[in-house]
Amino acid sequence: xxxxxxxxxxxxxxxxxxxxxxxxxxxxxxxxxxxxxxxxxxxxxxxxxxxxxxxxxxxxxxxxxxxxxxxxxxxxxxxxxxxxxxxxxxxxxxxxxxxxxxxxxxxxxxxxxxxxxxxxxxxxxxxxxxxxxxxxxxxxxxxxxxxxxxxxxxxxxxxxxxxxxxxxxxxxxxxxxxxxxxxxxxxxxxxxxxxxxxxxxxxxxxxxxxxxxxxxxxxxxxxxxxxxxxxxxxxxxxxxxxxxxxxxxxxxxxxxxxxxxxxxxxxxxxxxxxxxxxxxxxxxxxxxxxxxxxxxxxxxxxxxxxxxxxxxxxxxxxxxxxxxxxxxxxxxxxxxxxxxxxxxxxxxxxxxxxxxxxxxxxxxxxxxxxxxxxxxxxxxxxxxxxxxxxxxxxxxxxxxxxxxxxxxxxxxxxxxxxxxxxxxxxxxxxxxxxxxxxxxxxxxxxxxxxxxxxxxxxxxxxxxxxxxxxxxxxxxxxxxxxxxxxxxxxxxxxxxxxxxxxxxxxxxxxxxxxxxxxxx
Amino acid sequence: xxxxxxxxxxxxxxxxxxxxxxxxxxxxxxxxxxxxxxxxxxxxxxxxxxxxxxxxxxxxxxxxxxxxxxxxxxxxxxxxxxxxxxxxxxxxxxxxxxxxxxxxxxxxxxxxxxxxxxxxxxxxxxxxxxxxxxxxxxxxxxxxxxxxxxxxxxxxxxxxxxxxxxxxxxxxxxxxxxxxxxxxxxxxxxxxxxxxxxxxxxxxxxxxxxxxxxxxxxxxxxxxxxxxxxxxxxxxxxxxxxxxxxxxxxxxxxxxxxxxxxxxxxxxxxxxxxxxxxxxxxxxxxxxx
Numbered sequence: 088x089x090x091x092x093x094x095x096x097x098x099x100x101x102x103x104x105x106x107x108x109x110x111x112x113x114x115x116x117x118x119x120x121x122x123x124x125x126x127x128x129x130x131x132x133x134x135x136x137x138x139x140x141x142x143x144x145x146x147x148x149x150x151x152x153x154x155x156x157x158x159x160x161x162x163x164x165x166x167x168x169x170x171x172x173x174x175x176x177x178x179x180x181x182x183x184x185x186x187x188x189x190x191x192x193x194x195x196x197x198x199x200x201x202x203x204x205x206x207x208x209x210x211x212x213x214x215x216x217x218x219x220x221x222x223x224x225x226x227x228x229x230x231x232x233x234x235x236x237x238x239x240x241x242x243x244x245x246x247x248x249x250x251x252x253x254x255x256x257x258x259x260x261x262x263x264x265x266x267x268x269x270x271x272x273x274x275x276x277x278x279x280x281x282x283x284x285x286x287x288x289x290x291x292x293x294x295x296x297x298x299x300x301x302x303x304x305x306x307x308x309x310x311x312x313x314x315x316x317x318x319x320x321x322x323x324x325x326x327x328x329x330x331x332x333x334x335x336x337x338x339x340x341x342x343x344x345x346x347x348x349x350x351x352x353x354x355x356x357x358x359x360x361x362x363x364x365x366x367x368x369x370x371x372x373x374x375x376x377x378x379x380x381x382x383x384x385x386x387x388x389x390x391x392x393x394x395x396x397x398x399x400x401x402x403x404x405x406x407x408x409x410x411x412x413x414x415x416x417x418x419x420x421x422x423x424x425x426x427x428x429x430x431x432x433x434x435x436x437x438x439x440x441x442x443x444x445x446x447x448x449x450x451x452x453x454x455x456x457x458x459x460x461x462x463x464x465x466x467x468x469x470x471x472x473x474x475x476x477x478x479x480x481x482x483x484x485x486x487x488x489x490x491x492x493x494x495x496x497x498x499x500x501x502x503x504x505x506x507x508x509x510x511x512x513x514x515x516x517x518x519x520x521x522x523x524x525x526x527x528x529x530x531x532x533x534x535x536x537x538x539x540x541x542x543x544x545x546x547x548x549x550x551x552x553x554x555x556x557x558x559x560x561x562x563x564x565x566x567x568x569x570x571x572x573x574x575x576x577x578x579x580x581x582x583x584x585x586x587x588x589x590x591x592x593x594x595x596x597x598x599x600x601x602x603x604x605x606x607x
Numbered sequence: 608x609x610x611x612x613x614x615x616x617x618x619x620x621x622x623x624x625x626x627x628x629x630x631x632x633x634x635x636x637x638x639x640x641x642x643x644x645x646x647x648x649x650x651x652x653x654x655x656x657x658x659x660x661x662x663x664x665x666x667x668x669x670x671x672x673x674x675x676x677x678x679x680x681x682x683x684x685x686x687x688x689x690x691x692x693x694x695x696x697x698x699x700x701x702x703x704x705x706x707x708x709x710x711x712x713x714x715x716x717x718x719x720x721x722x723x724x725x726x727x728x729x730x731x732x733x734x735x736x737x738x739x740x741x742x743x744x745x746x747x748x749x750x751x752x753x754x755x756x757x758x759x760x761x762x763x764x765x766x767x768x769x770x771x772x773x774x775x776x777x778x779x780x781x782x783x784x785x786x787x788x789x790x791x792x793x794x795x796x797x798x799x800x801x802x803x804x805x806x807x808x809x810x811x812x813x814x815x816x817x818x819x820x821x822x823x824x825x826x827x828x829x830x831x832x833x834x835x836x837x838x839x840x841x842x843x844x845x846x847x848x849x850x851x852x853x854x855x856x857x858x859x860x861x862x863x864x865x866x867x868x869x870x871x872x873x874x875x876x877x878x879x880x881x882x883x884x885x886x887x888x889x890x891x892x893x894x895x896x
Contacts, residue, residue, distance in 0.1 A: 403749040404746075411742035414738035415739060418735040418736065421731040421732045422732055424731070425731075431721045432724075432725045438714045578761060578893065579890060579893060579894070582886050582889060582893070585886050586890075589883045590883055593876055593880060593883070596876045597876055599872050600869065600872040600876070603871075606865035
């Protein structure tokens with residue numbers, strides 16, 4: 088069916104445009120909208136006739152639609168139309184978009200009803216989200232075979248990425264590529280550029296590590312032993328989690344950069360702007376300083392209490408997770424110590440067994456030493472499980488929450504822009520009034536043009552704000568659901584591994600018992 | 608500190624106290640039983656008094672003078688030991704014993720300290736569970752999703768696991784470390800016995816030499832003869848007793864190790880089974896939550 092096929096060039100163009108933009112939010116939105124307009128016809132033509140969109144109403148819908156083109160995989164695109172209902176609510180222009188449920192034009196009043204409307208829609212949205220996930224879309228990514236390439240300071244690790252999916256946008260169902268760490272970072276920064284300012288939560292990439300990589304670069308051993316290195320394993324696991332998390336996001340998984348990352352056979356162009364010392368790195372540093380100053384100085388008066396609540400919750404969650412993370416790390420540390428000490432005890436018990444004259448006692452003591460050795464290996468295994476399952480899970484979520492907070496901040500920025508636009512509009516109006524009084528007719532026209540322009544900007548600002556609020560609500564709901572699922576499954580996995588270890592322990596000691604009894 | 612934290616801490620302290628109490632009681636019991644089992648020591652007057660006297664024994668601890676005196680004695684003793692160290696024994700049995708005991712002592716001392724470290728770290732692991740359980744419960748309180756019940760039960764699970772691990776650690780301590788420690792002390796005592804015997808031997812030998820010298824000089828022969836006789840007697844006496852004591856030492860050692868190793872293994876199995884049960888229960892409650 089034609090409507091399930093999205094035209095790839097469409098989204099690519101859109102993405103290119105967004106990449107070229109600088110940080111001016113309005114500009115990007117504006118241009119994107121303009122880019123979408125001529126395609127508006129094409130888009131609407133492709134979408135099922137039930138999605139009746141008012142011709143004059145293209146602007147916002149297409150903008151949103153264009154952004155959601157990536158989601159076109161859905162069989163029922165009609166449900167998508169419903170997703171964007173609230174965005175049109177606040178629009179002053181007449182809205183004729185038709186919700187699928189009741190074939191009546193929805194012309195809801197302005198943002199006062201927005202809040203209540205969104206609450207109703209929120210329910211519908213969560214239904215639709217469930218609908219989406221219940222459809223048979225699977226994507227599974229595994230990262231393996233860390234290999235060292237090159238030598239000396241220029242060396243780096245590549246990882247083999249195998250993707251198995253039945254999403255139609257991907258060319259094949261099973262494919263694999265080789266990527267290096269900076270490729271991952273490049274992917275993340277591209278995704279962030281494209282999506283973060285729309286309010287989507289982009290999963291954060293694993294952190295750089297100078298120490299770990301230097302060790303890798305300096306090591307002279309070949310790939311075999313390196314693959315077992317703790318740092319490499321840690322990195323491999325976190326890369327795998329990163330890719331799977333990004334793939335589980337309905338919009339991000341269909342992003343063209345993401346797909347290229349997974350599919351393109353050749354090496355990706357070196358993402359030099361991710362290295363810390365590059366020009367882009369410096370720029371990032373300055374940006375960050377500016378952002379933190381902004382965060383501290385500007386206080387947005389929050390009209391929507393949902394956001395207040397959520398932010399508070401996120402702060403609390405962040406705190407608690409950090410505390411928990413430190414205690415889990417302490418546990419890991421202690422267990423590693425325990426395994427060390429058990430090992431040394433095993434050795435000294437063996438020595439005592441050797442010195443012992445009485446034969447069966449000597450034998451029993453050596454057996455004890457062996458058991459303790461096995462126990463030591465078990466403790467080490469458990470410490471590993473503690474770390475990889477629990478500690479990393481918590482760390483991931485702490486980072487994710489930082490990304491969510493970032494998204495909230497984006498919303499504040501959008502609000503700021505909207506307010507700024509409103510202020511400019513008022514000023515322009517004043518100038519116009521002054522001109523009018525002073526009778527300078529030629530400048531009056533200019534002033535009127537200005538006013539019109541800024542009125543449009545104000546509307547745009549408001550739209551964006553409402554849109555981003557909408558997206559954020561959806562994203563946060565998704566995030567919460569995902570979090571619950573993640574936590575539950577990881578913890579159960581961890582407890583299962585504990586059970587296994589304990590049962591092994593039982594076996595070892597039961598094997599030892601007859602030996603102990605055999606002491607004559 | 609909140610009430611729950613306070614009661615938890617109280618419980619923890621009680622458990623620790625109980626564990627230490629168990630340990631001290633066991634040690635004392637072993638000590639008294641040893642004395643009672645010994646054919647000569649059991650009829651010692653002091654021992655009798657200790658067991659039978661109704662009222663409080665007023666045992667005065669060493670005052671300064673005695674402590675100092677004791678300190679000096681240890682110094683002279685160790686100097687003596689070094690001197691006697693090179694003296695080779697006539698009797699092969701004792702020679703062999705000496706070598707064996709020296710080595711055994713060093714190794715078992717090493718083992719005791721390692722076992723102690725191991726039990727201590729094990730306790731640390733158990734204690735770190737407390738913080739995790741506390742963190743989980745706090746997380747559960749601020750949580751508003753399904754995770755709340757989940758985390759609560761998980762926190763409980765960790766709490767119980769901690770108690771279990773703590774008990775494992777203290778039992779391990781009790782059985783293995785203490786056995787090793789006891790035998791470290793015992794082998795030290797055996798070494799002392801050998802030392803005393805060697806002392807007697809050297810006394811005997813010097814008495815012999817004195818006798819020969821006296822015979823040469825033809826002076827005080829009787830005296831030296833008496834001295835030599837005396838020394839010889841005490842040497843023989845001590846040698847015999849030492850033989851039986853050392854044989855006894857060996858049997859006792861074997862027995863005690865056997866008992867404690869069996870106990871240790873059984874306790875480990877019991878605790879691991881309980882642990883598995885606890886984990887299974889927790890998973891069950893978590894899956895239902």
